[in-house]
Amino acid sequence: MKIALEQDIRKIDHTASKKYHVPSIVLMENSGIALAEEVQKQYHSPKQRIIIVVGMGNNGGDGMVCARHLFNQGKTVIVFLVGNTKKLSPDAALNYEMLKPLDIRMEAINEINGVKKMGKMIWPDDIVVDCLFGIGLKRDVDGVCEFVINEINQSQGYVIACDIPSGINASDGSVMKTAVRADKTVAICLPKVGNIMFPGADYNGELVVKRIGLSDKLIGEMGIPYQTISESDVRRIIPKRQMNSHKGTYGKASLIAGSFGMTGAAILAAKASLRSGIGLLKLVIPESLHTIITTNVPEVVTVPLMETRRGVFGINQVEKLIQNCKGSDVVAIGPGCGQNAEMIEVVRQLITQVDKPLVIDADGLNTLSKNVELLANRVNGIVITPHPGEMSRLTGLTIEAINQHPIDTATEFAVKWQIVVVLKGARTVVALPDGSVYVNLTGNPGMATAGSGDVLTGIITSLIAQGMTLANAAIAGVFLHGYSGDIMAVQRGEHGLIAGDLIEGITQAFNALLKQSI
Ligand SMILES: NC(=O)C1=CN([C@@H]2O[C@H](COP(=O)(O)OP(=O)(O)OC[C@H]3O[C@@H](n4cnc5c(N)ncnc54)[C@H](O)[C@@H]3O)[C@@H](O)[C@H]2O)[C@@H](O)CC1
Numbered sequence: 351m352k353i354a355l356e357q358d359i360r361k362i363d364h365t366a367s368k369k370y371h372v373p374s375i376v377l378m379e380n381s382g383i384a385l386a387e388e389v390q391k392q393y394h395s396p397k398q399r400i401i402i403v404v405g406m407g408n409n410g411g412d413g414m415v416c417a418r419h420l421f422n423q424g425k426t427v428i429v430f431l432v433g434n435t436k437k438l439s440p441d442a443a444l445n446y447e448m449l450k451p452l453d454i455r456m457e458a459i460n461e462i463n464g465v466k467k468m469g470k471m472i473w474p475d476d477i478v479v480d481c482l483f484g485i486g487l488k489r490d491v492d493g494v495c496e497f498v499i500n501e502i503n504q505s506q507g508y509v510i511a512c513d514i515p516s517g518i519n520a521s522d523g524s525v526m527k528t529a530v531r532a533d534k535t536v537a538i539c540l541p542k543v544g545n546i547m548f549p550g551a552d553y554n555g556e557l558v559v560k561r562i563g564l565s566d567k568l569i570g571e572m573g574i575p576y577q578t579i580s581e582s583d584v585r586r587i588i589p590k591r592q593m594n595s596h597k598g599t600y601g602k603a604s605l606i607a608g609s610f611g612m613t614g615a616a617i618l619a620a621k622a623s624l625r626s627g628i629g630l631l632k633l634v635i636p637e638s639l640h641t642i643i644t645t646n647v648p649e650v651v652t653v654p655l656m657e658t659r660r661g662v663f664g665i666n667q668v669e670k671l672i673q674n675c676k677g678s679d680v681v682a683i684g685p686g687c688g689q690n691a692e693m694i695e696v697v698r699q700l701i702t703q704v705d706k707p708l709v710i711d712a713d714g715l716n717t718l719s720k721n722v723e724l725l726a727n728r729v730n731g732i733v734i735t736p737h738p739g740e741m742s743r744l745t746g747l748t749i750e751a752i753n754q755h756p757i758d759t760a761t762e763f764a765v766k767w768q769i770v771v772v773l774k775g776a777r778t779v780v781a782l783p784d785g786s787v788y789v790n791l792t793g794n795p796g797m798a799t800a801g802s803g804d805v806l807t808g809i810i811t812s813l814i815a816q817g818m819t820l821a822n823a824a825i826a827g828v829f830l831h832g833y834s835g836d837i838m839a840v841q842r843g844e845h846g847l848i849a850g851d852l853i854e855g856i857t858q859a860f861n862a863l864l865k866q867s868i
């Protein structure tokens with residue numbers, strides 16, 4: 351599903367009225383009715399009152415429409431108007447006029463005492479509808495509005511936010527000083543980036559999206575670049591097995607991984623790759639790891655290369671290593687490789703000389719960050735899979751800045767270097783060279799554990815080997831990785847989840863996805 355920035359919604363509204371002849375007041379009516387429908391679902395007894403807190407913009411206007419409809423259904427509705435009604439937006443002002451002749455109780459809140467009065471009037475069974483701010487929030491919340499939000503949060507009522515919890519920045523998910531913690535959020539037309547990305551996503555409660563009568567055609571014309579990764583899309587694009595096939599059908603990869611002390615990273619990535627369906631995996635490793643690797647993953651073909659005293663590839667092995675990669679459909683480098691001088695040369699040659707898709711992770715990225723300009727001379731497509739720390743080394747940005755703007759960070763890098771960027775996090779972002787972005791919703795905090803990234807590298811590499819485009823492999827890979835984590839978290843609990851479990855989960859994730867397509 352597409353996810354919108356404030357500017358996308360403004361463009362939708364403009365196009366709806368100018369090209370499709372849908373007046374904004376109609377959209378507000380539809381929004382308010384959609385909101386009322388969701389309020390209705392929480393309404394179980396005539397004892398419940400519906401407290402609607404409205405601001406002076408169109409979010410408040412939606413709230414007033416909602417108030418009118420619920421009142422007309424015979425429900426007890428109290429509207430709190432926060433701000434000066436002379437400053438109501440034109441559509442909200444019209445709805446205010448429609449409310450006035452009705453006998454709805456309306457209270458103006460202009461100072462702190464009014465806020466306290468509101469707080470006392472919310473009873474535990476009540477439904478509180480938050481229509482203070484939507485996508486139009488422009489600066490940190492302060493003064494009376496800050497008190498109103500805090501009072502809503504302290505109430506025991508069931509809180510439903512209109513469009514986005516008030517106080518959350520719709521375009522990036524940041525908290526503008528304080529924000530409503532909702533039990534349910536009714537996103538109008540499309541979910542906003544602030545509904546999907548953290549910390550905003552934590553404030554939604556249940557997220558419901560209502561389309562307010564705008565056509566797919568109109569939304570499709572907007573060229574909205576951001577979207578979530580849907581299960582149905584992944585089901586459609588993942589490689590299917592064919593009866594008449596052999597191991598060559600499912601591709602060959604070279605995985606350069608492991609060093610003394612980091613054997614596990616190579617094993618995890620290799621197993622994940624095999625469990626994701628690859629035909630043949632060559633594991634390029636320092637030779638002392640050979641026995642332990644073949645004992646743990648007998649299914650791989652190993653390419654043991656002479657190593658230095660520190661247990662990493664020797665510089666005289668680089669040529670052999672590069673030659674070995676040339677016969678594969680895809681080359682992955684990084685898990686547990688170490689960051690020595692030899693690796694710098696391996697990464698340089700892979701990027702500039704090997705005409706095969708590349709997946710670069712972990713130490714491959716740490717090495718690349720010493721000379722990012724290499725990407726300008728790449729000879730084939732590249733997927734990078736950094737976590738915020740690795741992204742910080744690649745871009746020079748702070749981890750904090752990256753966490754605040756993961757979509758922007760990933761997109762700028764993807765567009766600048768024309769590569770696929772998989773920026774890992776609680777919401778992993780896949781940014782493509784054309785500026786489009788896919789946000790993954792699967793996964794859980796149990797996956798924040800060592801080795802989890804190695805598994806993702808293995809999955810993506812395997813999918814590319816099986817013929818998927820780099821973009822689709824990255825999109826499907828992050829989805830399957832998170833889905834596997836979700837399946838295994840049920841079995842092991844989030845605390846008990848370890849990276850090896852994710853490999854077990856891949857099988858179940860594929861099965862669950864494919865079964866549903868029958
Ligand atoms: N296509 C859509 O998605 C539609 C959206 N509508 C609604 O319209 C909303 C957007 O309406 P608006 O653009 O009027 O914006 P909002 O209603 O979100 O807020 C704007 C108002 O808040 C004030 N304001 C902003 N930041 C403030 C702060 N920090 N402290 C105090 N006051 C502040 C502004 O001065 C203005 O009065 C959406 O969120 C949605 O609820 C619908 O009415 C129509 C269709």
Ligand SMILES: [K+]
Pocket residue numbers: 409480481482483484511512513514515516
């Ligand atoms: K709101």
